[in-house]
Amino acid sequence: MEEKAQTLLKKEREFVIPGEEIVKSMEYLPGRSCFREGESIVAKRIGVVSVENRVISVIPLNGVYAPSVGDMVIGEVVDIQGNSGWVVNIDSPNEAFLPLAGVREFVSQRADLSKIYSIGDTIYAKIHAMSGSSIYLSMHDVMARKFRDGMVIKMNPMKVPRLIGKQGSMINAIKEKTDARISVGQNGLIWVDRNFDLIKEVVGIIEKECFTEGLTDKVAKFLGEKTKAKTEEKEEKKEE
Amino acid sequence: MDRRHKGGQIECGVMNLKSNYIFNLASKNQRTDGREFSDFRKIEIEENPIENSDGSARVRMGKTEVLVGVKLDVGEPFPDSKDEGILIVSAELSPLASAEFEEGPPREESIELARIVDRGIRESGAIDVKKLCVKEGEKVWMVNIDIHIINHDGNLIDAAALASIIALWNAKFPKYIEKEDRTEYGTKTDKELPMKYKPVAVTVYKTGKDFFLDPNIDEEEASTIRLTVISRDDDDICALQKGGTEPLTMEDVEKIFSLAVKKAAELRKLV
Amino acid sequence: MKKEGKNSDELRPLVIKAGVIPNANGSAMVSMGKTTVYAAVYGPRKLHPKHLQMYDKAYLYCRYTMVPFSTKERARPGPSRRSTEISKVITDALKPAVFVNEFPKATIDIFIDVVQADSGTRCAAINAASVALADAGIPMKDLVCAVSAGKIDGKYWLDLTGEQEETTDCDLPVAVMPKSKKITLIQMDGSLPEKDVKEIIKLAVDGCEKIYKAQKKALEERWIGAIREDK
Numbered sequence: 001m002e003e004k005a006q007t008l009l010k011k012e013r014e015f016v017i018p019g020e021e022i023v024k025s026m027e028y029l030p031g032r033s034c035f036r037e038g039e040s041i042v043a044k045r046i047g048v049v050s051v052e053n054r055v056i057s058v059i060p061l062n063g064v065y066a067p068s069v070g071d072m073v074i075g076e077v078v079d080i081q082g083n084s085g086w087v088v089n090i091d092s093p094n095e096a097f098l099p100l101a102g103v104r105e106f107v108s109q110r111a112d113l114s115k116i117y118s119i120g121d122t123i124y125a126k127i128h129a130m131s132g133s134s135i136y137l138s139m140h141d142v143m144a145r146k147f148r149d150g151m152v153i154k155m156n157p158m159k160v161p162r163l164i165g166k167q168g169s170m171i172n173a174i175k176e177k178t179d180a181r182i183s184v185g186q187n188g189l190i191w192v193d194r195n196f197d198l199i200k201e202v203v204g205i206i207e208k209e210c211f212t213e214g215l216t217d218k219v220a221k222f223l224g225e226k227t228k229a230k231t232e233e234k235e236e237k238k239e240e
Numbered sequence: 241m242d243r244r245h246k247g248g249q250i251e252c253g254v255m256n257l258k259s260n261y262i263f264n265l266a267s268k269n270q271r272t273d274g275r276e277f278s279d280f281r282k283i284e285i286e287e288n289p290i291e292n293s294d295g296s297a298r299v300r301m302g303k304t305e306v307l308v309g310v311k312l313d314v315g316e317p318f319p320d321s322k323d324e325g326i327l328i329v330s331a332e333l334s335p336l337a338s339a340e341f342e343e344g345p346p347r348e349e350s351i352e353l354a355r356i357v358d359r360g361i362r363e364s365g366a367i368d369v370k371k372l373c374v375k376e377g378e379k380v381w382m383v384n385i386d387i388h389i390i391n392h393d394g395n396l397i398d399a400a401a402l403a404s405i406i407a408l409w410n411a412k413f414p415k416y417i418e419k420e421d422r423t424e425y426g427t428k429t430d431k432e433l434p435m436k437y438k439p440v441a442v443t444v445y446k447t448g449k450d451f452f453l454d455p456n457i458d459e460e461e462a463s464t465i466r467l468t469v470i471s472r473d474d475d476d477i478c479a480l481q482k483g484g485t486e487p488l489t490m491e492d493v494e495k496i497f498s499l500a501v502k503k504a505a506e507l508r509k510l511v
Numbered sequence: 512m513k514k515e516g517k518n519s520d521e522l523r524p525l526v527i528k529a530g531v532i533p534n535a536n537g538s539a540m541v542s543m544g545k546t547t548v549y550a551a552v553y554g555p556r557k558l559h560p561k562h563l564q565m566y567d568k569a570y571l572y573c574r575y576t577m578v579p580f581s582t583k584e585r586a587r588p589g590p591s592r593r594s595t596e597i598s599k600v601i602t603d604a605l606k607p608a609v610f611v612n613e614f615p616k617a618t619i620d621i622f623i624d625v626v627q628a629d630s631g632t633r634c635a636a637i638n639a640a641s642v643a644l645a646d647a648g649i650p651m652k653d654l655v656c657a658v659s660a661g662k663i664d665g666k667y668w669l670d671l672t673g674e675q676e677e678t679t680d681c682d683l684p685v686a687v688m689p690k691s692k693k694i695t696l697i698q699m700d701g702s703l704p705e706k707d708v709k710e711i712i713k714l715a716v717d718g719c720e721k722i723y724k725a726q727k728k729a730l731e732e733r734w735i736g737a738i739r740e741d742k
Contacts, residue, residue: 015735017727018608018645019653019690033650042690044610044650046730061734063648064536064555076254093555093569093617120256133616151261151272152254158648189254196261197274290627291545293580303533307626309580330579332588336551336622338534343574345589386579386588388624390549391532426583 012051016043022056031057065092065157065187067135069127074185077121080113090187096135103139122147124183150193155203157188162210170216177223259462266450277452287410295411299403303393308403309386310411313423317380325372325380329358331387338392356481357401360470364439364478371434394460397468401441406511409435438511440504443468444496469500519668527725529646529733537647541639545629550639551622552647558618569614573602573621575636581628597633604637604686604696610650629673631659637686642726654726656719657686660711667711669718685715689723
């Protein structure tokens with residue numbers, strides 16, 4: 001084990017940029033955002049090093065959303081294709097498609113698709129399947145729906161896992177403290193029904209300090225103070 | 241205002257949702273970032289950041305960033321104003337600054353931006369154009385103002401106009417050798433551009449029944465009307481431009497005037 | 512003989528900042544002496560028109576442009592033959608470093624605006640574009656660094672100023688991928704014996720080391736914060 005540790009040129013959690021050599025050893029395998037060059041494993045993207053057993057990965061710090069089957073995403077309907085479905089922009093290099101079979105309602109042959117979802121609508125959908133560069137959505141998931149109100153925050157898709165936290169610890173803390181309904185799209189779009197500016201600020205903190213220890217507590221504390229200040233303000237205004 | 245994709249929507253705009261949210265907040269007297277309706281975002285100014293330019297300025301309003309350069313050269317005057325200098329304002333909405341900006345010849349938005357800024361400077365008499373005359377009927381100084389957008393987060397007009405007037409007030413003539421009829425580009429004399437006024441543009445935006453200033457990009461998209469009011473040091477209004485698809489009442493216009501002129505006086509202190 | 516207070520094998524004052532344009536996926540500002548450029552990367556994103564899409568890789572598009580007030584004599588806005596050539600040369604300098612095959616049918620758009628020109632703009636452009644690509648999280652084999660070099664009064668000079676460009680025996684911009692030292696751009700204006708040319712190229716390639724350090728520092732500051740002393 002010691003031999004292996006000695007050959008690592010970069011430590012766990014160390015920041016790397018594309019082209020930086022992480023290890024020179026055939027005993028390791030290149031994982032996420034890494035590639036092998038000769039005997040070396042090299043970083044492909046800016047990120048932090050992560051070593052798990054013999055697999056070396058780089059957790060990317062930035063990048064466009066890479067769709068994955070099973071992800072819930074927030075998208076905007078940009079086109080209706082005849083009778084077959086809706087084209088949805090999910091902020092990824094390829095657009096997604098919601099076919100007729102993907103909606104819960106029964107849709108007849110001559111139906112006007114815009115009556116179900118029209119261009120400009122914002123929806124919360126699941127990536128049902130992918131084939132080549134095609135991405136198919138479905139609205140069958142219990143959480144899937146069309147948003148009628150609320151606001152959307154755009155964040156770095158690479159940091160969405162941090163926003164959610166271990167078993168949802170972070171996102172639940174935020175929901176609790178702000179009393180807001182929040183729907184998180186893996187593609188970096190976050191829907192909230194209230195307290196937009198406060199939640200946007202929190203998202204900014206999470207993005208900036210995603211490696212800080214005890215971030216969940218810090219965020220909870222921050223929110224606690226802010227919401228306390230807000231209720232105090234409200235009470236002052238009431239008294240006036 | 242519709243900024244929708246011509247041939248390639250790139251970002252997921254969710255404009256309908258955002259616009260509704262902003263509209264609803266406005267009816268409760270609130271903005272998405274907690275500002276008052278008449279508050280500008282944080283303004284940062286840098287004077288003469290570009291040495292090669294005869295005068296220049298960088299203005300940031302929130303995340304909107306604009307660079308303006310002034311270049312002076314000697315040329316022939318127009319036949320109907322033989323003893324006056326020439327003002328030319330151009331703007332580029334660089335694709336650097338936003339996914340919405342495409343390459344290619346100037347689109348109507350960039351031409352409108354340039355012409356609004358031009359109007360403000362020209363009609364206010366900000367530059368003493370008679371003092372730009374070198375030889376009547378033959379040689380006058382030409383003032384080229386080039387507006388370059390670096391990041392678009394709303395309210396480009398006010399940012400560009402402010403940067404332009406700051407650049408003008410910081411501009412110095414290059415050396416001009418009259419005998420050879422040659423301008424030594426890139427040199428600087430001590431002589432400043434003959435300036436008289438500091439016209440300031442304040443664009444008032446409307447959504448629903450509420451007026452607000454300095455919108456970010458989402459607020460700008462959610463608005464239905466804008467009225468740019470350019471006023472000068474004595475509070476005289478020297479240029480107006482309405483944009484957007486909805487009409488204004490006379491009452492609206494009066495409210496806008498008082499809001500804009502008052503704010504312009506505040507911003508003028510930055511010049 | 513020192514120019515601008517620097518030695519012949521030194522770079523001009525170098526400033527690199529990453530993440531300067533919030534709207535872009537990745538961005539950078541680079542100043543080499545008085546030459547200052549901005550680069551913004553948008554992408555990978557959908558490519559229009561459709562007939563340009565490639566089934567197996569992304570289209571790498573680069574536009575280099577000079578802002579009218581960037582030069583001593585005002586430059587007319589719009590593309591010129593020179594800017595078109597430089598755009599192409601920059602694209603070719605960056606392509607070997609980018610994993611374009613990971614984004615079929617997409618495009619990666621790089622916009623480079625020169626806001627102040629004092630020679631070496633294409634090198635500053637490549638340095639900025641390379642940081643902007645990395646800043647955007649785009650997978651790359653390596654960064655790309657570039658600098659120009661020449662020969663003045665019998666001495667080899669690195670990173671020429673505008674003034675020096677007028678008296679140099681040759682102007683040789685070079686771009687390399689620093690880890691492998693593989694060259695992705697060479698151009699030359701001038702006339703010199705082969706020995707000189709080789710020496711000048713070597714000077715430029717070595718000069719890129721400092722540029723690489725500054726590029727890395729810029730990315731680190733942007734993503735991790737100011738480098739702490741205790742690290």
